[in-house]
Amino acid sequence: xxxxxxxxxxxxxxLPNFTxxxxxxxxxxxxxxxxxxxxxxxAEAVVTENAARFALMxxxxxxxxxRLEELKAETRTVRKTEITTEFLDIIAGFEALSKRRPxxxxxxxxxxQL
Numbered sequence: 203x204x205x206x207x208x209x210x211x212x213x214x215x216x217l218p219n220f221t222x223x224x225x226x227x228x229x230x231x232x233x234x235x236x237x238x239x240x241x242x243x244x245a246e247a248v249v250t251e252n253a254a255r256f257a258l259m260x261x262x263x264x265x266x267x268x269r270l271e272e273l274k275a276e277t278r279t280v281r282k283t284e285i286t287t288e289f290l291d292i293i294a295g296f297e298a299l300s301k302r303r304p305x306x307x308x309x310x311x312x313x314x315q316l
Contacts, residue, residue: 204224204228
């Protein structure tokens with residue numbers, strides 16, 4: 203393999219220079235290549251895991267936002283119902299008091315009679 207490279211013309215102006223024996227150099231290059239391949243694979247695994255976590259986090263945030271809107275709508279509905287009930291109680295009380303009074307008292311302008 204190295205002999206094949208030695209037969210090819212070099213495209214740069216400076217020639218490569220190494221002082222190690224060829225077998226040791228090849229062993230170091232293989233170790234370096236394996237290290238970089240494993241490092242790249244583990245980095246890609248971390249990226250994939252983080253992307254999956256990010257996607258799940260966005261889904262959770264969307265679910266929270268949707269649930270919050272539902273709860274706000276429910277709160278508005280309950281509040282409207284309570285206000286309506288209070289108004290109906292006031293109106294019913296007013297009508298009950300109006301029916302119980304004699305007509306002459308209702309027609310009088312005396313504020314103490316009201």
